[in-house]
Amino acid sequence: MTVNTDKKKALVVLSGGQDSTTCLFWAIRQFGQDNVQAITFDYGQRHRVELESAANVAAFARVNHVCLPINTFSALGGDALTDAGVEVASDTDTETGLPNTFVPGRNLIFMTFAAAWAWPRKIGNLVTGVAQTDYSGYPDCRTDTMQSLQQTLRLGMESEVLIHAPLMNLSKKETVLLAAELGALDAMAFTHTCYNGARPPCGECAACLLRAKGFAEAGVADPLLGG
Amino acid sequence: MTVNTDKKKALVVLSGGQDSTTCLFWAIRQFGQDNVQAITFDYGQRHRVELESAANVAAFARVNHVCLPINTFSALGGDALTDAGVEVASDTDTETGLPNTFVPGRNLIFMTFAAAWAWPRKIGNLVTGVAQTDYSGYPDCRTDTMQSLQQTLRLGMESEVLIHAPLMNLSKKETVLLAAELGALDAMAFTHTCYNGARPPCGECAACLLRAKGFAEAGVADPLLGG
Numbered sequence: 001m002t003v004n005t006d007k008k009k010a011l012v013v014l015s016g017g018q019d020s021t022t023c024l025f026w027a028i029r030q031f032g033q034d035n036v037q038a039i040t041f042d043y044g045q046r047h048r049v050e051l052e053s054a055a056n057v058a059a060f061a062r063v064n065h066v067c068l069p070i071n072t073f074s075a076l077g078g079d080a081l082t083d084a085g086v087e088v089a090s091d092t093d094t095e096t097g098l099p100n101t102f103v104p105g106r107n108l109i110f111m112t113f114a115a116a117w118a119w120p121r122k123i124g125n126l127v128t129g130v131a132q133t134d135y136s137g138y139p140d141c142r143t144d145t146m147q148s149l150q151q152t153l154r155l156g157m158e159s160e161v162l163i164h165a166p167l168m169n170l171s172k173k174e175t176v177l178l179a180a181e182l183g184a185l186d187a188m189a190f191t192h193t194c195y196n197g198a199r200p201p202c203g204e205c206a207a208c209l210l211r212a213k214g215f216a217e218a219g220v221a222d223p224l225l226g227g
Numbered sequence: 228m229t230v231n232t233d234k235k236k237a238l239v240v241l242s243g244g245q246d247s248t249t250c251l252f253w254a255i256r257q258f259g260q261d262n263v264q265a266i267t268f269d270y271g272q273r274h275r276v277e278l279e280s281a282a283n284v285a286a287f288a289r290v291n292h293v294c295l296p297i298n299t300f301s302a303l304g305g306d307a308l309t310d311a312g313v314e315v316a317s318d319t320d321t322e323t324g325l326p327n328t329f330v331p332g333r334n335l336i337f338m339t340f341a342a343a344w345a346w347p348r349k350i351g352n353l354v355t356g357v358a359q360t361d362y363s364g365y366p367d368c369r370t371d372t373m374q375s376l377q378q379t380l381r382l383g384m385e386s387e388v389l390i391h392a393p394l395m396n397l398s399k400k401e402t403v404l405l406a407a408e409l410g411a412l413d414a415m416a417f418t419h420t421c422y423n424g425a426r427p428p429c430g431e432c433a434a435c436l437l438r439a440k441g442f443a444e445a446g447v448a449d450p451l452l453g454g
Contacts, residue, residue, distance in 0.1 A: 071298045072340055105343040108383045112339065113299055116332040140383035148382050152375040156335045156367040 005124030005160050012127040013114050014038040014065070016053030018211055019129030019167055021191050022175055024061050025184035026166045027127045037064040037123070039114050043106075044074035047197030056190040068113060073103055107140040108149060115153045115161055124161060131167040131175070143168055172214025180220055189223040200225065232351030232387050239354040240341050241265040241292070243280030245438055246356030246394055248418050249402055251288050252411035253393045254354045264291040264350070266341050270333075271301035274424030283417040295340060300330055334367040335376060342380045342388055351388060358394040358402070370395055399441025407447055416450040427452065 010031040014020045027036045038061075040054040051067065058065035107130055114126050130141035139145060143165070150163040167175050179185055193211045194201035201208045201224065215222040237258040241247045254263045265288075267281040278294060285292035334357055341353050357368035366372060370392070377390040394402050406412055420438045421428035428435045428451065442449040 068302050069298050071296050073343075075295050076340075076343055103343075104346040104384050105339045105380070108339050108379060109336065109343075112332045112335050113303075116300075116303055116330075116336075119331040139385040142382070145379065145382040148375065148379040152335060152372065152379045153332070155369070155372040155375050157331050158366040 004122065005118075006122045007124040007160075007162075008032070009035045009121075009123040010037070010125035010127055010164075011114055011118045011123045012036060012038045012063075013110050013129070014040050014054045014058060015129070016040065016050045016055075016057060016190075016192050017129070018179075018188060018191050018193055018214075019131065019175060020054075021057045021129075021187050022179040022182065022184055023127050023129045023164075023166055024057065024063065025179065025182040025187065027125075027164075028061065028063070029182055030164075031125065033062065037066070039117055040065065040067045041070050041110055041113065042067055043070040043072075047192070047194075049197055049199055050192050053190055053192035057187055060187050060190055066117070068117065070109065070113065072109075073106070076103075102138055105140065107138070108145075111146075111149055111163065112153065115157060115159070118161065119157055119159060124159075125164060126161060127164045127166070129167055130165050131170060133169055133171050171217075172210055173217035176214045176218035176220050180218070185220065185223055191224060193224075231349065232345075233349045234351040234387075234389075235259070236262045236348070236350040237264075237352035237354055237391075238341055238345045238350045239263060239265045239290075240337050240356070241267050241281045241285060242356070243267065243277045243282075243284060243417075243419050244356070245406075245415060245418050245420055245441075246358065246402060247281075248284045248356075248414050249406040249409065249411050250354050250356045250391075250393055251284065251290065252406065252409040252414065254352075254391075255288065255290070256409055257391075258352065260289065264293070266344055267292065267294045268297050268337055268340065269294055270297040270299075274419070274421075276424055276426055277419050280417055280419035284414055287414050287417055293344070295344065297336065297340065299336075300333065303330075329365055332367065334365070335372075338373075338376055338390065339380065342384060342386070345388065346384055346386060351386075352391060353388060354391045354393070356394055357392050358397060360396055360398050398444075399437055400444035403441045403445035403447050407445070412447065412450055418451060420451075 008031055010027045012024045012027045014024055024038055038058045042051055055065060111126060111128060132142045146163050146165055153161055193207045195205040195207045196202045235258055237254045239251045239254050241251055251265055265285045267278060269278055282292060338353060338355060359369045373390050373392050380388055420434045422432040422434045423429045
């Protein structure tokens with residue numbers, strides 16, 4: 001027996017960054033202001049400013065927001081995003097070909113817990129800001145992974161849940177242009193991107209450079225930089 | 228680029244129950260004593276005796292054992308296994324057709340975290356005690372779900388990990404006979420099954436009745452009952 005979900009309701013996985021913030025505004029346009037909620041995971045990220053950013057973005061967008069704890073990743077250890085003993089490396093690991101900011105299974109876990117939260121509430125749509133363009137090669141951000149995960153969630157929870165990844169095939173430039181079209185640019189002032197947790201952003205890490213490149217190519221000033 | 232895994236190494240998700248204990252001995256026979264490790268999740272289960280059981284089973288089997296915390300399920304709330312305010316119901320929910328011991332996504336999360344733990348250690352095999360026979364109808368215990376999850380994990384982590392569910396199509400009787408064949412019966416004295424957390428087991432809950440039926444049909448005394 002399949003649990004009937006409400007196909008009008010959506011849950012956005014909101015990290016507090018530029019991409020998930022754009023997705024929140026995409027979801028509001030797609031599903032309507034009153035049908036959208038946001039979920040953030042406190043997974044022990046070194047930069048607690050991300051959690052503040054997510055809360056501020058959700059408040060600015062006037063959507064319900066829940067923050068769930070996940071204490072497991074820091075128990076796993078060994079990655080640069082949750083382990084204070086590991087510095088963010090500028091290049092990829094020679095053996096795995098992946099950046100050391102790769103946390104195995106991170107997006108799989110986020111989406112599965114989002115689906116678990118959505119399940120009793122019959123929320124039929126999950127929205128994520130993952131993209132396979134212009135990125136560092138995280139395998140859990142790709143279309144094939146998300147399609148497979150959607151099938152796994154539908155089977156494992158007997159639900160009709162859909163995963164939406166509206167930025168999947170957009171470049172950073174296109175994501176900025178989409179944010180502008182959605183009226184989401186003002187919200188960008190509340191977002192956080194910097195891998196080094198700096199505020200104002202360091203401007204030098206891979207995440208800052210990628211963000212700056214996108215805004216520059218779109219010909220839009222980044223509100224985070226007071227532009 | 229796919230991360231090369233060691234196809235000789237296995238990680239068993241060990242709950243401390245009869246089924247995962249049988250799987251641990253299956254894995255030891257399949258992969259060899261020195262190639263098997265066990266992982267248990269402290270996900271806020273009401274009955275802490277399960278964690279002791281898992282540790283005791285692993286010690287008895289002489290395998291390395293790690294216990295990882297997951298504090299997210301209790302934050303989700305609303306199910307009978309982690310929420311002290313919810314009693315185990317004897318029948319299924321009329322709307323969803325699922326028992327109220329169903330925690331949405333529980334096995335998906337366990338297997339994904341197990342894969343995340345296995346990933347840097349290059350462990351190529353995950354073993355789980357889920358079964359689709361004789362059970363209460365948990366959708367995350369079925370072959371199609373596990374096959375889909377395996378594909379999701381392989382894509383999302385760029386690995387060649389394999390999921391093994393050796394009990395998938397066995398009845399409880401057949402699981403007891405397998406345990407006997409594997410020399411795993413003595414370990415059953417350390418296991419925990421009872422939904423009510425009782426020790427000695429209550430003998431009346433659905434889990435106790437299912438276990439008793441399996442041993443009775445196999446014609447084997449349950450070591451847990453001092454038989």
